[in-house]
Amino acid sequence: MSNSPEWIKKSAIYHIYPLGFCGCERTRDEFSGEVHRIKKIIEWIPHLKAMSINAVYLGPVFESAAHGYDTSDYTKIDARLGTNEDFTEVCKALHENGIKIILDGVFNHVGREHFAFKDVKLNRERSRYCGWFCNLNFGGNTAYNDGFWYEGWNNCYDLVKLNLRNNEVVEYLLNAVKMWIETWDIDGIRFDAADCLDNDFIKRIHSFTRSMKPDFWLMGEIIHGDYRRWANPEMFDCVTNYQCYKGIYSSHNDRNYFEIAHSIEYQLGQYGNIYMYNFVDNHDVARLASNLRDYDRIYCCYTLLYTMYGVPSVYYGSEFGIKGAKGNGADADMAIRPCLELDDIPGRDDTLFEHICELGAIRSQFPALQSGSYKKLELKNQTFLYQRELDGQVVYIGLNISDGDYTFNVGTHYARLADRLTGKHYDVSGGCARVTVPKNHSVILVDANTPAPVKEEAAKAEEAKPAPVEIQALKAEEKPVEQVKAEPAPVKEEAPKGTPSAGIPEGRKIVIGGHYKHFKGGDYVVLNVAHDHETYEEQVVYMQIYDKPKVWVRPLKMFLEDVNDHGNIKPRFEFIDKME
Template sequence: MSYWVNESVFYHIYPIGFCGAPRVNDGETVCRLDKVIDWIPHLKSMSINAIYFGPVFKSTVHGYDTDDYRVIDNRLGTNESFKHICDELHKNGIKVVLDGVFNHVGRNFWAFKDVCEKGNSSQYCGWFQNLNFGGKSPYGDSFSYEGWHGYYDLVKLNLKNPDVKNYLLDSVGMWMDEFKIDGLRLDAADCVDPDFFKALRHYTKSKDSNFWLMGEIIHGDYNRWANPEMLDSVTNYECYKGIYSSHNDKNYFEIAHSLNRQFANGGIYRSIYTYNFVDNHDVNRVASVVRNSANLENIYTTMYCMPGVPSIYYGSEWGIKGEKNNTDYDYPLRPELNVSDIQDNALLAHIRKLGKARTSTEALKYGSFENVQIRNEQLIFKRSVDSQTAYVALNLADNNMDMGFNADGAYLVDKLSGKSYQVNNGYVNIDIPAHSSRILVTSNTPTLEDVELEETKAETAPVAETEKKEEPVLPAWGTLGKHRHFKGGEYEVIALAKHSETMEDLVIYRELFGEGKVWARPASMFYQMVNIDGNLVPRFKFIG
């Protein structure tokens, strides 16, 4: 796994749409993609340090019908103009990842055109899958061939042919050597011959050990493609669906299950640093999918804080909409945008905070994963490294929520709001505003803001030494034995437990007098201060 990917926040651009290029290549060369340089300040304001460009190689229509792997599409510019773009991005600390469409080519691909012209005398007949001169194609050719998923404008390559493999590897080498690209996203990776991926990995890693290979995988076991012999990463479509669906259905159990299945101790994808997203050039914009736009911020918090690398699809950072339809198909998902279109709204401000939180928090970049507490409308999970733990708390309810859980550290500091919470004997109670989230990082000190607030209180309301009251102390987290309720009843804590469905911490205790009944109470209530006549006292006090 490439170290730089762990440190990254991606921005995904579909160039032909982003640039407003003609839908069908008109042959005119216009350096439209140069405008991405004007976007660099905007990208850096979100802590973006890697761009995944959709297809940039010369094509006839949408970019996935490649005409030439070694030339920039003339609708976007020239090789020279794109080299300048790469240089400027690299100078600004932004990595460049290109779309490698190696499963198929367009009908105007130079080698396929040679077959069309020369028939079975073409030296390139062996370059294409299931080419047969005993029939005709839907386009009226004097031969048949395999089209990707039945689309005959996408001609499937024969990746077992050594000449094809060498041509593609040499093309990748050109982009690495001359443009210093940092990685490839492999289109339709589930259809590509695994031996080609093995060759691609060996070739690229021998040139640059940090070169990143990420495959587009929609279904199946990600380990088939992301492993030490093939790719570094894959698109995480399972969590893409789980994130928006959990928020739409008010059911955090769905995404919590996927995250646990994938990344918890024993998770099936713990060794894969997945490419995470909430929309892209092939699926409806998340702002069009989410039923309540108030949940967009939580959707992005989930994506930024889960294991793997987060990615923003261009324009979605300020909430633009777009849905497929039967007339324009995918084009509404791929609009032309200019710097002047950027809207500096609340969602963009939140995403900027998320970028800073992720890039400055080791636990979010490298940490293990564990669900802490799950409810239909609330979720808390934690990410941990040796030196730090981050607790991610989400609330999609229409009302504020108070939640408690056992936690590390002396304080938890919210990376989004700056608010801090004191951890009392290994337990903390937090508030989460409606449709909001907190990224709570362990700290030995409260925030400066809270320190200044306490100093102000001390100056405005001085207390004589003789009038100072002893600070109430909560019982230590996990302490068994006798406790006295603030109303006077005495109980014995006999065990701690986990709710089997929500993972919520429970305290199991029994009456010491009366019928000796056994009770279970959420730990968030047991380890809680209550206000009695203006004084804060523990709900339960340890008495031995």
């Protein structure tokens, strides 16, 4: 049995790096004034629920001088993000929407602005906090020229290593965690640099948090090694699954499913009771879309992520297939920790977003995908078929990254199978179903008699969904690419995020064939005006003319209105000229 609490097995996690997500200044010295940026998370809650997300893992939120991993105060929200009161609102809103909260616990080290280290700099050998830090040497020095040497994490001297064998330090950190639980009712902690932490400290914080919340979840950041050293009944519930992180993108790049299949089987054999934290990218590594040599294989990557043993985690923005690679120097991580606005994500892949929404809904309905056993059914370099089973419920997953269609022969005791990704049904004859999967596609096959779930968000979206639109007079080079489905993407796109309406100026009208620019960037051409089948509300049908062509639908009134962009009144879409 897994050591993890039951709720994590039913979860899909959304990982946010708040300082980047909220567009904060790179350093605390560059900031002044008062902001409430952290409340932006509240605006994204409908987006999270559309993906069936029920846990959010937030990177560092506490006061620091730079990137958040150089903590200066464990009890105060970073002023670049907002206030403690703002964060209280965020946590309350998340919990009210059934979303649990996991915070980043940076306990191996503190920043140079931490009060105890500042006291050491001021009072040197006389400081009562000398015992708080590892290997202080007042006969040495560092590049900061403090006149003494100390141990920094990985030779980074802006990260001062704490002495976790000092009981006063441990009590100080436990009191901070107590404050997090009592004030914000957090549900779990991800431990940064977990391989550097003292084992007795981990055991103590494990028992401490369990005494406060019996279902509290602890996850350690581990890159290499035997995961059982850290994930066991006395320490962490699980660790970051870097082995399968690499295996997922690498097996798709090399078209070699033997790699990831080996990793899955090895882990289940060695760590079967550890409910892994699975991911395809995060705040420290390149985005999956940048790692893949063939972008079209990204859909199979996410199907695998959501159907393998462990809890899946999506890094903010990657649900749209955005790219980002690590750079060099002080700003090496900027490209993988961007500020994002839901209604203005350049090059967004809404087909991928809808795929992840489907995966989340499917996983939440089938316990076999949450904690069922795993069995390999067919494995070739470019195709992979496996099943998950729990209490008689069997789910079959097929992946195809070959150069064409591939037909799986799926042995099953069910009378008929249904693919939850496409809705297609397959007859079973002689205990076998022949299931043909197109190139770079996947199937999730279940008993066809299992009713499909009806999500509240999906039902609301369906009520507001415009009728399908036929577009007649497009030039050859403007022909739509999969976009005429006018699927849920327009529903997501039509909701303004944090930009209040300022009304429609008198006389402003829509121009069919007009070239428009969105107030946050991006160029579009208006194709037509349609009517919602149910409400008869007028809807603008328009196509983006940057990146990959994509067609959108938005209510006419919203398209024409002015917006209040931080005090500046401007058109949501500014007319440029008529396109020939």
